[in-house]
Amino acid sequence: MRENLTHAIEDYLKAIYKLTAIHGRASTNDLAERLDVKPGSVSGMIKKLSETDPPLVEYEKHQGVILTTEGEKVALEIIRHHRLLELYLHQMLGYPWDKVHDEADRLEHVISEEFEARIAAVLGDPLHDPHGDPIPTVDLTLPPSTSTPLSQLRPGDRATIRRVRDSDPELLCYLEERGLIPQIHITVLEYSPFDDNLTIQVEGQTDTLVLGSRVTDQVFVDGIE
Amino acid sequence: MRENLTHAIEDYLKAIYKLTAIHGRASTNDLAERLDVKPGSVSGMIKKLSETDPPLVEYEKHQGVILTTEGEKVALEIIRHHRLLELYLHQMLGYPWDKVHDEADRLEHVISEEFEARIAAVLGDPLHDPHGDPIPTVDLTLPPSTSTPLSQLRPGDRATIRRVRDSDPELLCYLEERGLIPQIHITVLEYSPFDDNLTIQVEGQTDTLVLGSRVTDQVFVDGIE
DNA sequence: GATTATATTTAGTCTAGCCTAAATTTCATA
DNA sequence: TATGAAATTTAGGCTAGACTAAATATAATC
Numbered sequence: 001m002r003e004n005l006t007h008a009i010e011d012y013l014k015a016i017y018k019l020t021a022i023h024g025r026a027s028t029n030d031l032a033e034r035l036d037v038k039p040g041s042v043s044g045m046i047k048k049l050s051e052t053d054p055p056l057v058e059y060e061k062h063q064g065v066i067l068t069t070e071g072e073k074v075a076l077e078i079i080r081h082h083r084l085l086e087l088y089l090h091q092m093l094g095y096p097w098d099k100v101h102d103e104a105d106r107l108e109h110v111i112s113e114e115f116e117a118r119i120a121a122v123l124g125d126p127l128h129d130p131h132g133d134p135i136p137t138v139d140l141t142l143p144p145s146t147s148t149p150l151s152q153l154r155p156g157d158r159a160t161i162r163r164v165r166d167s168d169p170e171l172l173c174y175l176e177e178r179g180l181i182p183q184i185h186i187t188v189l190e191y192s193p194f195d196d197n198l199t200i201q202v203e204g205q206t207d208t209l210v211l212g213s214r215v216t217d218q219v220f221v222d223g224i225e
Numbered sequence: 226m227r228e229n230l231t232h233a234i235e236d237y238l239k240a241i242y243k244l245t246a247i248h249g250r251a252s253t254n255d256l257a258e259r260l261d262v263k264p265g266s267v268s269g270m271i272k273k274l275s276e277t278d279p280p281l282v283e284y285e286k287h288q289g290v291i292l293t294t295e296g297e298k299v300a301l302e303i304i305r306h307h308r309l310l311e312l313y314l315h316q317m318l319g320y321p322w323d324k325v326h327d328e329a330d331r332l333e334h335v336i337s338e339e340f341e342a343r344i345a346a347v348l349g350d351p352l353h354d355p356h357g358d359p360i361p362t363v364d365l366t367l368p369p370s371t372s373t374p375l376s377q378l379r380p381g382d383r384a385t386i387r388r389v390r391d392s393d394p395e396l397l398c399y400l401e402e403r404g405l406i407p408q409i410h411i412t413v414l415e416y417s418p419f420d421d422n423l424t425i426q427v428e429g430q431t432d433t434l435v436l437g438s439r440v441t442d443q444v445f446v447d448g449i450e
Numbered sequence: 451g452a453t454t455a456t457a458t459t460t461a462g463t464c465t466a467g468c469c470t471a472a473a474t475t476t477c478a479t480a
Numbered sequence: 481t482a483t484g485a486a487a488t489t490t491a492g493g494c495t496a497g498a499c500t501a502a503a504t505a506t507a508a509t510c
């Protein structure tokens with residue numbers, strides 16, 4: 001497959017992948033914010049990515065950018081690295097939940113295919129990382145995510161937590177302390193329309209929790225009854 | 226300690242450490258050869274390393290270079306990373322002997338202190354990597370190596386293999402196939418002064434081996450009787 | 451439809467690290 | 481001690497990837 005891609009290029013492709021998954025196209029400004037660089041730098045890199053052979057992105061001025069098949073492959077490869085690494089760090093090296101992301105962000109660019117294959121084998125070809133995000137398979141397919149934000153549930157709903165946003169370590173600590181981790185069942189008891197608070201019951205806990213939308217927007221659930 | 230050091234700088238410091246261990250000082254040309262860059266590039270980098278605050282190397286024009294205390298610390302830190310990684314890859318991920326070096330060379334620059342500490346713990350704070358090289362301790366001290374090249378032994382000498390050069394994967398395969406790995410006992414049966422061949426008996430093997438100096442210069446032994 | 455605000459691109463700089471080629475210094479030896 | 485070989489440094493360029501500031505295009509509002 002493609003080699004000699006720089007870390008910067010890999011980071012751009014990953015960011016484009018994630019933004020297009022949400023908005024259909026990735027805008028210059030959104031990319032700049034996500035990658036923590038200035039918009040002018042993004043324009044330059046996008047131009048370059050669209051002029052490689054084969055091109056990694058498709059690009060029309062002022063219209064944002066999408067990945068080509070080739071670019072998507074690279075992005076998924078890196079995402080596979082990242083999520084396998086997160087799980088490996090958590091399960092095999094005892095990393096706490098909130099610390100795996102940064103380490104994986106650096107390692108994902110340098111591990112070989114051999115390394116990838118070996119940790120995948122040790123982990124038993126897992127399907128999800130510690131935050132519940134699906135891990136692309138070896139042939140780089142990614143099952144579409146069906147989960148919905150916890151914030152959309154209403155009193156009486158029962159559901160299973162499937163994944164949580166992994167970008168904010170503080171949020172992850174908060175969630176872990178309260179037992180809000182993947183595969184846990186919850187029941188919604190109350191909804192307050194003014195402040196968007198949800199009162200929920202977490203399986204196996206006696207106390208209930210009141211969560212604002214800053215939290216419930218970052219937690220995704222499935223199997224709602 | 227020092228942060229924001231580039232991979233290139235870390236590679237230079239590691240190379241200087243290894244060359245000074247042999248020659249007292251590291252020359253521009255030797256560094257260029259070891260790092261696979263041109264001598265002109267080395268001059269530029271050395272200048273830069275001697276002008277950091279605090280300086281990482283001590284430098285007099287045309288006289289070669291040595292590490293400062295600060296530079297040595299960085300070098301030992303990277304060497305510790307490298308050797309811990311080699312052992313981890315070998316023991317925990319089942320990497321063959323000859324493949325750990327390249328992977329470790331890339332990973333050594335990106336792992337965190339946390340990662341270092343966790344793999345060291347999993348491995349039980351080991352003292353040697355798979356090739357027998359000593360691993361710098363957490364406080365960055367490295368026991369002086371006392372082993373001598375196998376090529377210096379003569380008939381009748383009995384010794385224990387302590388380490389082998391790890392830079393050439395083909396040599397490593399060759400050595401492994403013949404059971405020439407650390408902690409193995411050997412006896413020298415014959416020496417041929419014309420071609421520098423040694424005939425040796427490896428503990429637990431029935432056949433003897435005839436080895437040229439291209440091999441015996443790369444294998445180091447200890448406990449000669 | 452004109453005007454303002456926002457998003458994006460262009461143009462010109464900067465730093466890190468490498469390169470080549472030419473100039474210089476040191477070293478070995480006649 | 482002079483001279484040629486080897487080692488080293490200097491000078492000038494290149495690429496990747498960032499930055500700033502100015503120019504332009506799109507979108508939003510009156």
